[in-house]
Amino acid sequence: MTLRLVRVGAAIVSAWLACAIPARADDPVVEACLAAHVKGQELRLRGALQAARTELRKCAAASCPALVVSQCTTWLNEVDAEVPTVVVAVRDQHGQDRTDLRVLLDGEALAASSLGRPVTVDPGTHRLAVEIGGRAAARSSFLARHGERGRLITLRVQDDKPAQGTDLRVPAAVAGGVGVAGIVAFTVLALVARSEYDDLEERCGPSCPPSEVDPVRRLALAADISLGVGVVGLGAGGVLLALSRSGSTPTASAGCSVLTKWSF
DSSP: OHHHHHHHHHHHHHHHHHHHSGGGTTOHHHHHHHHHHHHHHHHHHHTOHHHHHHHHHHHTSTTSOHHHHHHHHHHHHHHHHHOOEEEEEEEOTTSOBOOSSEEEETTEEOOGGGTTSEEEOOSEEEEEEEEETTEEEEEEEEEEOTTOOSEEEEEEOOOSSOOTTOOOHHHHHHHHHHHHHHHHHHHHHHHHHHHHHHHHHHHHGGGOOHHHHHHHHHHHHHHHHHHHHHHHHHHHHHHHHHHHHHTOOOOOOOOOOOOOOOOO
């Protein structure tokens, strides 16, 4: 109803203006001025202040009749004071400004130069989105109010680059694999050495010749070494995995020695 009344009133004013300037009423330029005069008022009432400002600038041009210019200039100044502006900023989790991304306001991409500068919007609710590498990184909405100027809208994004030196999962897997292999080798070698040792005990007891004892000792030594490698590998893999999850990096390495007692 209110918009209809405004249209009627604007039409009456336009008709009056046309009568006030009869010599130019049929001039296409004058007709365009009168149309912008009416449309600017309608858009302003709807809250489409940016579009209203565009129309009012048309009818405030010097080529329009003086009466139209006077009214449109007054309304244009009023609309300029009513249009809200916002300042959009994007920061990472460390509080550092980010500009290497894409910001969308109501689905339309903002120019990179607009970040940190006042951006005009119509009164009402608006949506902001941030994209990094084509993926959504942050979303927000805000309510712009008549005459609100320079409101700061800050969006927070997570750094999409992993911290250096914290992804130790591959080294952890390698160390764990070496550890498992060491334990398997120890088990096999120890069983073989024990079998050979028991066989010697039955055949020659404590007086077995060195030519038969030395191969069994070498098997036992290899089993001891395999066990040590296995324990160290599994331990190192566990430490690296824990450090990877905590985001830390190892500062020192620890070793251990595990030997199996054999007597001949």
